[in-house]
Amino acid sequence: MIMALDPGNILKAHDLKHTRQRVRVLEEISHGQSAVSQPELEKKLGKEIDRVTLYRILNAYEEKGIVHKIMDANGTANYAICSSACTAHNHHDEHVHFNCTNCNKIFCLELTIPEIKMPEGFKAKTVSFTAYGLCNKCNKEK
Amino acid sequence: MIMALDPGNILKAHDLKHTRQRVRVLEEISHGQSAVSQPELEKKLGKEIDRVTLYRILNAYEEKGIVHKIMDANGTANYAICSSACTAHNHHDEHVHFNCTNCNKIFCLELTIPEIKMPEGFKAKTVSFTAYGLCNKCNKEK
DNA sequence: TTCATAAATGCAATTTAGTTGCAAATATAC
DNA sequence: GTATATTTGCAACTAAATTGCATTTATGAA
Numbered sequence: 001m002i003m004a005l006d007p008g009n010i011l012k013a014h015d016l017k018h019t020r021q022r023v024r025v026l027e028e029i030s031h032g033q034s035a036v037s038q039p040e041l042e043k044k045l046g047k048e049i050d051r052v053t054l055y056r057i058l059n060a061y062e063e064k065g066i067v068h069k070i071m072d073a074n075g076t077a078n079y080a081i082c083s084s085a086c087t088a089h090n091h092h093d094e095h096v097h098f099n100c101t102n103c104n105k106i107f108c109l110e111l112t113i114p115e116i117k118m119p120e121g122f123k124a125k126t127v128s129f130t131a132y133g134l135c136n137k138c139n140k141e142k
Numbered sequence: 143m144i145m146a147l148d149p150g151n152i153l154k155a156h157d158l159k160h161t162r163q164r165v166r167v168l169e170e171i172s173h174g175q176s177a178v179s180q181p182e183l184e185k186k187l188g189k190e191i192d193r194v195t196l197y198r199i200l201n202a203y204e205e206k207g208i209v210h211k212i213m214d215a216n217g218t219a220n221y222a223i224c225s226s227a228c229t230a231h232n233h234h235d236e237h238v239h240f241n242c243t244n245c246n247k248i249f250c251l252e253l254t255i256p257e258i259k260m261p262e263g264f265k266a267k268t269v270s271f272t273a274y275g276l277c278n279k280c281n282k283e284k
Numbered sequence: 285t286t287c288a289t290a291a292a293t294g295c296a297a298t299t300t301a302g303t304t305g306c307a308a309a310t311a312t313a314c
Numbered sequence: 315g316t317a318t319a320t321t322t323g324c325a326a327c328t329a330a331a332t333t334g335c336a337t338t339t340a341t342g343a344a
Contacts (some may be wrong), residue, residue, distance in 0.1 A: 017311055017320065038301080050323045055302065057321095075217035075330095076301095098264055107264075114256045116271070121278025122240055122249075128272045129258070136263025159291065159340055180330085192294045197331070199292095217301095218330095 014064040021049045025057045026066075026081075034135075035070055035080035035097075035106040070106050072099050073132065078106045094127060100135035102142075107135060156206040163191045167199050168208075168223075177212055177222035177239075177248040212248050214241050215274060220248045236269060242277035244284075249277060 007023045016022060028044055029036050038058070045054060058079060061067040070078045096111040113129040134142065149165040158164060170186055171178050180200070187196060200221060203209040212220045238253040255271040276284065 019311070019321065021322075042301095051301095052303080052324080053322055071213050071215070071217045073213065075213050075219060077217065096258060098260070098266070101267070109261060109264075111258060111261075113271075114258070116238060116253060116256070116273070118240070118273060118275075119251060119253075119278075121281055122251075122273070123275045123281055124240070124273035125243070125275040127274070129255075129269065131258070131260060131264070131266035131269045133260075133265045133267040136261075139263055139265055161292065161340075163293075184330095193330095194295080194332080195293055 035078040038077045097130045102138040177220040180219045239272045244280040
């Protein structure tokens with residue numbers, strides 16, 4: 001069943017009004033193979049969308065479970081489209097991320113994070129696993 | 143062999159001059175059981191050390207492998223003393239971190255991160271594993 | 285102990301990230 | 315087409331982080 005990424009559907013499904021700005025943000029986030037950083041988005045969309053609006057849209061998307069937010073090694077926010085399994089209240093983002101230390105891009109890998117038993121008293125609700133190194137492209141170029 | 147944390151030794155061993163400011167930062171980072179956030183450090187040391195100097199000291203420590211930097215869920219930097227196995231060029235920080243979503247503290251757990259096979263072309267140099275949830279203290283209080 | 289020098293610090297100014305309040309614009313449902 | 319609640323853009327603000335430069339300080343040699 002292929003029915004990927006119709007912005008209109010995604011927005012309607014999450015009770016968000018269909019606006020030019022929201023569609024543009026969805027497009028930018030979804031059209032690559034890696035996550036997009038907040039600065040990249042701002043640079044790309046800064047002329048068409050106000051900075052503040054961008055922040056608000058990204059927050060709304062994250063709360064609704066439309067995108068997930070990944071912090072890179074510098075503390076910069078990156079955004080990627082969630083798999084269809086994500087919903088606002090059951091946000092399954094438990095796959096491995098790869099953060100390239102050269103181009104700084106973040107990739108969502110199709111690998112599940114292994115379970116780890118926490119020490120007495122500590123209760124893990126979610127986990128994150130990030131590998132740092134060179135991505136396929138940067139590896140070739142060196 | 144117990145010979146822990148003599149700031150003088152640590153600094154000399156890494157070719158860093160012994161200054162009042164550097165010693166104070168080392169003290170603050172090492173005297174707790176959890177990592178210390180940049181804002182905490184600034185609050186604690188702001189009267190004795192200039193903000194900029196604090197940033198520079200923390201960066202130097204990280205580069206030398208004296209401390210390791212852990213980003214919490216908000217993109218805030220946290221610092222913890224490295225185990226003795228860390229050096230500037232072989233920075234072994236491959237244990238699991240626990241980030242409490244209530245008090246926001248970060249704990250270094252004595253758990254090794256399981257190995258994961260990367261996809262073709264991706265070469266991981268280091269990995270990070272962070273669990274989010276309630277720490278032992280916050281669990282009790284609820 | 286004094287002195288020279290390279291390194292570290294503090295300060296001022298700047299850049300970048302993120303937030304808040306409010307008025308104007310606009311998507312949707314009737 | 316119109317009413318209304320939502321969204322957007324703007325201005326102003328707070329906080330985080332960086333840069334350049336003058337001053338101070340740690341260290342090693344005389």
